[in-house]
Amino acid sequence: MITELRRRAYLGAMQVVSWLPRSELPFAAPSRPELFEPPAPEPEVAAAPVVETPAPSAAPSTVPTPAERPRIEVPRPATQARGEAKPVAADEPAPAEDTRPATAPPPRFALQLLRAGDCLLLVELPNGESFQSRDPAYLLLKDLLRAAGLPDSPRLIGEPVRWPLLVRGNMDQGPDAARDFLQGFVAARMDEGEPCACLWLVGLPAVRFAGEADSEAFNRELRIEGLGAAWALPGLEMLMEEPARKAELWQAMRRVRQRWMSRSE
The missing domain is CATH 3.40.470.10 (Uracil-DNA glycosylase-like domain)
Known part of the structure; x- marks a missing residue:
């Protein structure tokens, strides 16, 4: 079971403007009687040239939508922790090579x-x-x-x-x-x-x-x-x-x- 506020939020997300339930919904607001009356017949009018007009966009729903959650940036581990080599900038001097002679191990x-x-x-x-x-x-x-x-x-x-x-x-x-x-x-x-x-x-x-x-x-x-x-x-x-x-x-x-x-x- 969901509340009326959340149900309308779901319908608004699906761009459903009007709807009728098939059965009585718990926790739902009372239905409006005018929605159950059959629509009145439209009067006949002379045929007019058909002009294609863009379809009107659906009226914005008055159903409140849930507020968007703020994005939380998760700190990622540095590349050095994964053993990747640190890039050297072009103007950064290269580390000096160790020119000292290797020490021979002691004989036994x-x-x-x-x-x-x-x-x-x-x-x-x-x-x-x-x-x-x-x-x-x-x-x-x-x-x-x-x-x-x-x-x-x-x-x-x-x-x-x-x-x-x-x-x-x-x-x-x-x-x-x-x-x-x-x-x-x-x-x-x-x-x-x-x-x-x-x-x-x-x-x-x-x-x-x-x-x-x-x-x-x-x-x-x-x-x-x-x-x-x-x-x-x-x-x-x-x-x-x-x-x-x-x-x-x-x-x-x-x-x-x-x-x-x-x-x-």
Whole structure:
């Protein structure tokens, strides 16, 4: 059921000027009796030329229409919230590019310094922990020392060097910093102890950061400023995984061992 005011509003929206209900409507105003009388017959008039005239527009309805609701502008999210790029004005300067060199990530390695006779050994720790007496890598190292004519029970010098030194902080721990620290560490141990006939660099981290070389230098002699003569060797784990490398290592040892054997004689 709808009220008379709303019913007239609907009829006005449909441009219905007059209407008659088929039955009595609830809440409706009383009907006007003149609407139910038959229309009077129109008098006959002489035919006149037909002149087409525009149809009169329907009289405006007196039924009040509902007031138009005010439009409410809903704020839309900015384009930046949807990940769209912000347009740059023509006269707005482009952001300056960052020309600073990218910082290299810090290398990660663990090395142990040992002494066997007249030689110092900077050895990569395969699992990052100190050697144990029954470790396969340590047993292989003892075999290398016996073949080189050196004591097969090397003496530990200090704690292992683990890089990076700090987990947090702003200190530079890149490759250059690792090289400077490692070379300074070995040089200080040389000055504190007995003379060194040859420095063994066992493993790629020792060759790279103490000898400033790469894997191409394996089984070769190096001359390092501040550290003297050195010999680059593959890592113990690499020798265990690739036994074919041992033959080249034995051949190189026959040449290099003269450095420390001549001093012991």
